[in-house]
Amino acid sequence: MKYMNFSRANCKNCYKCLRSCPVKAIKFKNEQAEIVEDxxxxxxxxxxxxxxxxxxxxxxxxxxxDALSSGKKVVATIAPSFAGVFDASPGKFVAVLKKLGFxxxxxxxxxxxxxxxxYRQYIKNCEINNYISTACPSVNYIIEKYYPGxxxxxxPTVSPMIAHGKILRELYGEDSLIVFMGxxxxxxxxxxxxxxxxIVDAVITFDELNDWVDNLHINISELEDCEFDRSSxxxxxxxxxxxxxxQCVGPVLDExxxxxxxxxxxxxxxxxxxxxxxGEVNNAFIEVSACKGSCIxxxxxINNEKGYYKRVQKVKxxxxxxxxxxxxxxxxxxxxxxxxxxxxKSITKEIASEEQIAKIMKEMGKYGLEDELNCGVCGYxxxxxxxxxxxxxxxxxxxxLHYMRNRAESVRNVIFENTLNxxxxxxxxxxxxDINPAAESAFMVKSQNVKGKPITLLMDDTDFKYxxxxxxxxxxxxxxxxxxxxxxxxxxxxxxxxxxxxVSMVDITKEEKNKEKLIELKENTINAAQQVIEKQMRVAQExxxxxxxxxxxxxxxLTKLKKIVEGENDSIL
Numbered sequence: 001m002k003y004m005n006f007s008r009a010n011c012k013n014c015y016k017c018l019r020s021c022p023v024k025a026i027k028f029k030n031e032q033a034e035i036v037e038d039x040x041x042x043x044x045x046x047x048x049x050x051x052x053x054x055x056x057x058x059x060x061x062x063x064x065x066d067a068l069s070s071g072k073k074v075v076a077t078i079a080p081s082f083a084g085v086f087d088a089s090p091g092k093f094v095a096v097l098k099k100l101g102f103x104x105x106x107x108x109x110x111x112x113x114x115x116x117x118x119y120r121q122y123i124k125n126c127e128i129n130n131y132i133s134t135a136c137p138s139v140n141y142i143i144e145k146y147y148p149g150x151x152x153x154x155x156p157t158v159s160p161m162i163a164h165g166k167i168l169r170e171l172y173g174e175d176s177l178i179v180f181m182g183x184x185x186x187x188x189x190x191x192x193x194x195x196x197x198x199i200v201d202a203v204i205t206f207d208e209l210n211d212w213v214d215n216l217h218i219n220i221s222e223l224e225d226c227e228f229d230r231s232s233x234x235x236x237x238x239x240x241x242x243x244x245x246x247q248c249v250g251p252v253l254d255e256x257x258x259x260x261x262x263x264x265x266x267x268x269x270x271x272x273x274x275x276x277x278x279g280e281v282n283n284a285f286i287e288v289s290a291c292k293g294s295c296i297x298x299x300x301x302i303n304n305e306k307g308y309y310k311r312v313q314k315v316k317x318x319x320x321x322x323x324x325x326x327x328x329x330x331x332x333x334x335x336x337x338x339x340x341x342x343x344x345k346s347i348t349k350e351i352a353s354e355e356q357i358a359k360i361m362k363e364m365g366k367y368g369l370e371d372e373l374n375c376g377v378c379g380y381x382x383x384x385x386x387x388x389x390x391x392x393x394x395x396x397x398x399x400x401l402h403y404m405r406n407r408a409e410s411v412r413n414v415i416f417e418n419t420l421n422x423x424x425x426x427x428x429x430x431x432x433x434d435i436n437p438a439a440e441s442a443f444m445v446k447s448q449n450v451k452g453k454p455i456t457l458l459m460d461d462t463d464f465k466y467x468x469x470x471x472x473x474x475x476x477x478x479x480x481x482x483x484x485x486x487x488x489x490x491x492x493x494x495x496x497x498x499x500x501x502x503v504s505m506v507d508i509t510k511e512e513k514n515k516e517k518l519i520e521l522k523e524n525t526i527n528a529a530q531q532v533i534e535k536q537m538r539v540a541q542e543x544x545x546x547x548x549x550x551x552x553x554x555x556x557x558l559t560k561l562k563k564i565v566e567g568e569n570d571s572i573l
Contacts, residue, residue, distance in 0.1 A: 002037070003058045006056060014051060015378055015399065018033070022267050027394045038347055041139075044186060045266075047185070058188065069101075072175075074176070076181055077106055085314075094228055106230045106231075108164050109237045115338070135245065144344065150273055151342045157338050166336050183240070187203045260284070264293055371383075375402070416434070421504050426502075464492055468501050486507065487509045488507060489508055
């Protein structure tokens, strides 16, 4: 996706993002998460909850800094939710922005005032079954892409940000750079849509603004308070609060006898939209926000110790503190168009056949109903939903914890169970965690009878304690166990993370016995040679006496023969 996605370096295949995505707009390919723009509703919560901070969000910050450095006229429109996250007073907050170089600073609530008026007029003059607020871009995407039948109920006007952007452009000139600051990442996408191009030039989240100010080490307490260049009517500052839009349009709803429904959170919104599709909701004004608790729960809020309810209270206190101040009347020379058209952007998906699903299920290690755990760890509610996602190219077969675990355990079991080596796993207390069949046979025990028991029941634990205490492995050490009449080549390794000592023992008992036989053969050969020499000495002496040779010379010759025999046996061994 152009404006936000996951960084390739940090994605760890935990699937937390997919589990949190209500529309499953996240694709996994080559073990990398990727946001699919056509399906995305830009709620950004997948990025906010990523445990690895694998977030890649396009920032307009450098562009704004460059404009300020060049002396360009830069105008800031500030969402009222600023009061919920910044510790500075409103006067100090505006002073900071002026210090950064902003020419003008206004509240986005000025745009909310325009939108509220359009809402009221639309409800008065247009009789339809339901009225759905359109201030939240993410909710707009939900309806257009997944509930297009409800487009007819969407109030056809722009958001407060866009409305204010149009006003600022008219007021301060086309050469101005209009910058929105708020808690919403979806506003970055909204600002670049074809409907709003060159209305709002840049979007900076409160999180980005906070980092910017912190890096400059501005002493806010030393700044003189500044006022917003223009402020709105008090009620229009309620937009970021749950139920705030209803407060702004309430009187006309009472006049028409229209029911009020306020919903926040993507799942809750989608549940409501399903009810509307079924005809269960009628004659209602529906205030919807994709973020829990409305804009104050937005993903672009500062990540600090302040919880949601603390932020709500701070915004309410801010609104109360300026209750006596009148907003600036909006005077626009040019008639501006604040209308907007919403359209069907639904996605057509190819549905896999039963045969195709069955084939994919087998590739996932699902051969029967007993294998379909439907645990949701992969991000999909059921195994068959995931199979459909694989068919669409949105998921991979190995995105199943149980499948991968079973496969890993299967490989482990094949190696552990079938190797001829004696394998033993010990915990940090030198108790037996597992023992393979080869070890069972060698030590004449059953696995179930020795698990959890000290290894000293079978053998001395000195080597294993050494490995655990020092972290140094023992490689190919020859050990003898007379108790079992066995000889082994022992290897022991300590795995710190699991606090396990892994022992592998190669049985060399037969080899050792063969070696003893060879030594015995050598000794027998030498003894036989000695007997032959002694016999030959007697014969040689008799022959020597006849030939006139000395006994000493004969002895020397035969001794050499003996050494040759001994040497040959050595080479054999």
